[in-house]
Structure formats: C-alpha cells, structure tokens
Amino acid sequence: MIWRIGIFLWIAATMAVALLVAPLVPVLQETTRVLYFHIPSAWITVVALGWSMLNSVLYLWRRDLRRDDHAAAAAELGFLFCIAATVTGSIWAKSMWGSWWNWDPRETSIFFVLLIYGAYLALRGSIEGEEKRARLSAVYSIIAFVAVPPLIFVVPRIYSTLHPDPIINTSGKIDMDPMIRWCFFSMLVGFTFLFSWLQSLRVRVFRLERRLAA
Amino acid sequence: MPNAASSSAATVWAILRKECRSEWRTRYGLNAAVLFAVTSLTAVTFSAGRMPDRPDLLAALLWITLLFAALASMSHAFVREMESRTLLLLRLVASPTEIALGKLLFNIAFLLVVEAITVPLFLVLTGAPPVRLTQFLTILGLGTLSLAASSTLVGAVIAQTRSRGALFAGVSLPLLLPVLASGVAGTRAQWDGMPILADVRLLAAYAVALLGVSLLLYDHLWED
Amino acid sequence: MDRNWVVLGVSLLVWGLLFTWILRLERRVREVERR
Numbered sequence: 001m002i003w004r005i006g007i008f009l010w011i012a013a014t015m016a017v018a019l020l021v022a023p024l025v026p027v028l029q030e031t032t033r034v035l036y037f038h039i040p041s042a043w044i045t046v047v048a049l050g051w052s053m054l055n056s057v058l059y060l061w062r063r064d065l066r067r068d069d070h071a072a073a074a075a076e077l078g079f080l081f082c083i084a085a086t087v088t089g090s091i092w093a094k095s096m097w098g099s100w101w102n103w104d105p106r107e108t109s110i111f112f113v114l115l116i117y118g119a120y121l122a123l124r125g126s127i128e129g130e131e132k133r134a135r136l137s138a139v140y141s142i143i144a145f146v147a148v149p150p151l152i153f154v155v156p157r158i159y160s161t162l163h164p165d166p167i168i169n170t171s172g173k174i175d176m177d178p179m180i181r182w183c184f185f186s187m188l189v190g191f192t193f194l195f196s197w198l199q200s201l202r203v204r205v206f207r208l209e210r211r212l213a214a
Numbered sequence: 215m216p217n218a219a220s221s222s223a224a225t226v227w228a229i230l231r232k233e234c235r236s237e238w239r240t241r242y243g244l245n246a247a248v249l250f251a252v253t254s255l256t257a258v259t260f261s262a263g264r265m266p267d268r269p270d271l272l273a274a275l276l277w278i279t280l281l282f283a284a285l286a287s288m289s290h291a292f293v294r295e296m297e298s299r300t301l302l303l304l305r306l307v308a309s310p311t312e313i314a315l316g317k318l319l320f321n322i323a324f325l326l327v328v329e330a331i332t333v334p335l336f337l338v339l340t341g342a343p344p345v346r347l348t349q350f351l352t353i354l355g356l357g358t359l360s361l362a363a364s365s366t367l368v369g370a371v372i373a374q375t376r377s378r379g380a381l382f383a384g385v386s387l388p389l390l391l392p393v394l395a396s397g398v399a400g401t402r403a404q405w406d407g408m409p410i411l412a413d414v415r416l417l418a419a420y421a422v423a424l425l426g427v428s429l430l431l432y433d434h435l436w437e438d
Numbered sequence: 439m440d441r442n443w444v445v446l447g448v449s450l451l452v453w454g455l456l457f458t459w460i461l462r463l464e465r466r467v468r469e470v471e472r473r
Binding site for chain 1: 367371374375376381384385387388389391392395416419420423424427428431434435437
C-alpha cells in the first residue's frame with residue numbers, strides 16, 4: 001500500500017513544484033507547464049511499445065503465453081499514453097501556435113503511431129484462438145515497432161518542424177534551468193512507476209481472463 | 215552452401231512463376247486494381263478538372279489512388295492460398311520465407327504492372343506538368359517496395375484471421391502512412407523543383423526496415 | 439500565479455480520480471484472484 005501512496009504523492013508533489021515553483025522556459029513562456037505532461041507521456045509511449053515489441057520477440061522465441069500478456073498489455077498502455085501525448089501536444093500547439101492541429105511532421109508522426117497501434121488492437125480483437133492471436137499480433141507488434149523509431153526520432157531530423165528541439169536526444173544535455181530539469185526528470189520517474197503498476201495490473205487481468213476461460 | 219542457396223532461389227523463382235501464372239489465369243487482382251485506379255482517377259478528374267498548377271494535389275491524388283488500388287487488390291494473395299488449401303502443399307516443398315519471398319516478388323511485379331498502366335494515365339488525365347523522370351521514378355519505386363513488403367506481410371497475417379478484407383486495409387494503412395507521407399512530399403518536391411533527398415532517405419530506410427524485419431518473421435507466422 | 443493554482447488544482451483532481459480508479463480496479467482484480 002505504501003508504494004502506491006508513494007506514487008501518488010510523488011506525482012502530486014512534482015506537479016505542485018512544476019506548476020508553482022519552477023520558472024518558465026523563455027521561449028515557451030506560459031506553455032512551459034505542458035512539457036511536464038507531454039514529454040513524459042511521449043517517453044512512456046516509446047518505453048511501453050518497446051516493451052511490447054520485446055515481449056513479442058520473446059513470445060515467438062519461447063511460445064510462452066505470459067509474454068503475450070505482457071506484449072498486449074504494454075501495447076494497450078502505449079496506445080493510451082500516446083493518446084495522452086497527442087492531446088497534450090495539441091493543447092501545447094494551440095497555446096503556442098494558435099491551432100489545435102497542423103499536420104506538422106511531429107504531430108503527424110505521433111498520429112501515425114496512434115493509428116499503427118490502433119490497428120494492433122483491432123487485429124487482436126479479430127483473431128480467435130489464444131495461440132494464433134498471440135503469434136499474429138507478435139509479428140505485427142514487431143513490424144509496428146520497426147516503424148516507431150523512424151517516425152519518432154528520424155522524421156523530425158529530416159523534415160523541418162515547428163516542434164521545439166527534440167528533447168529525446170541521446171547526446172548532450174538539455175539546456176534547462178536546473179529546477180525545470182529536476183521536475184521534468186521527476187515526472188519521468190513518476191510516470192515510469194505508474195506505467196509499471198498499470199502494466200502489472202493489466203497482465204494480472206489477462207491472466208485471470210485466461211484462468212476463467214479455462 | 216551454394217547448393218542450398220541456389221535451390222532456395224529456385225524455389226522462390228518457382229513460386230513467383232506459379233503466382234504469375236495463377237494471377238494471369240483469372241486476372242482478378244489485376245482487374246480489380248486497374249479498375250479501381252481508373253475509376254477513381256476518372257471520378258476526380260471529371261469533377262475537379264485538370265490541375266497542372268497544383269503539384270501538391272497531384273502528388274496526393276496519385277499516391278492515394280495507388281495506395282487504395284493496392285489495398286483493394288493485394289489482400290487476396292494469401293487468402294486465396296488459404297481458401298484453396300494450397301498453402302499446406304506449398305509448405306511441404308518450401309520454407310515460409312521462400313514462400314513469402316516468392317509472393318513478395320510477385321507483389322512487386324504486380325504493383326509495377328498496375329503502376330505502368332495507372333501512372334501514365336494519371337499524368338495525362340490530370341494534365342500534370344512534366345516529371346523529372348529519375349526523381350519521380352525513384353520515389354515511386356521505393357514507395358512500391360514498401361507497399362509490396364507491407365502487403366505481403368499483412369496479407370500473410372490476415373489470411374489466418376476471420377474478417378479478412380476490411381482488416382487488411384485497416385491494418386495496412388497505418389503501416390503505410392509514412393510511405394504515403396514521404397511519397398507525396400517527394401513527388402510534390404520533384405514537381406516544385408525542390409530536393410527530394412530527405413524523402414528518398416525516409417522511403418529507403420522504411421522499405422529496408424520493413425523488408426528486413428518481415429523476412430525475419432515469416433518463419434514464425436505459421437504453426438509448425 | 440493565479441492561473442497556475444487553477445491548473446494545479448485541476449491536474450491534482452484528475453490525478454486523484456485516476457489514482458482512485460486504479461486502486462479500485464486493483465481491488466477488484468485481487469478479489470477475483472482470491473477465488
């Protein structure tokens with residue numbers, strides 16, 4: 001119980017500090033606040049979808065249905081976090097550039113990711129038979145994740161976009177005020193724990209479904 | 215080992231020829247694709263008229279027509295196999311990867327034939343400005359590769375499910391959106407006289423990634 | 439300053455509701471697991 005409360009307090013506290021205490025990023029002004037939700041959401045999306053793909057590979061290798069549980073759960077959660085990232089991004093776009101949606105390369109990429117994993121969910125829903133479903137969605141999940149890195153990391157480097165500097169750069173540090181950086185990473189950590197929790201819950205539900213069906 | 219490789223290649227070639235022969239016998243897929251493409255072309259050019267001064271619209275139109283013609287006609291490659299139960303027979307003589315490779319090559323050839331008919335027609339009917347041939351063909355070619363790779367893979371996956379037709383388009387389309395985006399951008403750039411390098415790179419990377427990963431996965435698609 | 443308090447309030451509310459919902463979900467899962 002304690003760690004659950006811990007997650008709650010952690011994220012709540014980060015929100016409070018981020019919104020009340022942390023300064024604004026000069027270029028972003030008031031819209032700074034969104035980044036504490038938008039970027040962690042996008043990051044968790046990639047983590048979740050990567051985890052899904054990993055488990056899909058493991059499933060094809062070992063044919064252990066528990067891997068399929070993880071892959072499916074992670075894909076669902078990735079989809080949800082992707083919706084969060086898209087919506088927060090749209091809010092950000094509205095306050096910064098005046099329009100909710102512009103088909104900017106970055107916006108377009110995240111939308112494509114949404115559609116690709118929406119298709120994954122549709123695919124899963126239409127296959128009967130546990131093993132067949134696991135096998136086919138594993139293949140699709142691997143293919144789908146092949147598309148994600150180009151979309152999220154390559155597109156903004158190739159096409160010019162209005163989106164602020166890709167934060168997800170592996171090289172140098174972000175030029176952020178330390179307070180902002182702290183809050184940001186804190187939120188990232190909080191979201192990661194939240195994702196783990198939700199993932200384990202979802203997997204438990206899958207297992208129950210299988211047990212009840214048997 | 216040279217023997218294994220050459221017999222593999224021979225198998226793939228045999229499957230390719232068998233696909234071509236089956237398709238040529240009925241030409242269902244080809245007819246469907248060309249009919250679809252020509253009809254949609256006609257519908258648009260009839261209502262919108264010629265648009266020599268709108269490379270953005272032309273590019274979008276071309277790719278959407280090709281994309282949907284492909285989606286309408288390519289789902290059946292594996293489905294036909296499942297329905298006529300010939301897949302089992304095939305699997306006795308060839309490995310899943312060989313089968314997939316054969317079908318992939320067939321799909322590429324199929325698309326090329328469809329494009330050979332549709333693209334010139336498109337250029338004429340819409341009154342498109344002259345194309346920079348190498349650039350135009352590069353973009354088209356790379357896009358075709360991705361289209362074929364994706365359709366082969368998704369076709370193989372979908373053939374084992376129940377709701378085949380709609381699902382094929384629904385699952386393929388998101389995967390193909392990046393191809394659509396760069397294809398349209400590149401085609402338009404080529405008409406605008408702008409560089410196409412970025413789009414070519416993305417298209418090439420995507421095609422390679424798709425082809426590479428899908429070839430690795432075919433062995434796992436069917437129960438052994 | 440004012441607007442930030444409002445945003446914080448809303449975010450905390452949303453987060454609180456989400457958190458409670460997840461807790462409830464977990465409780466139900468645990469119940470079914472016990473059987």
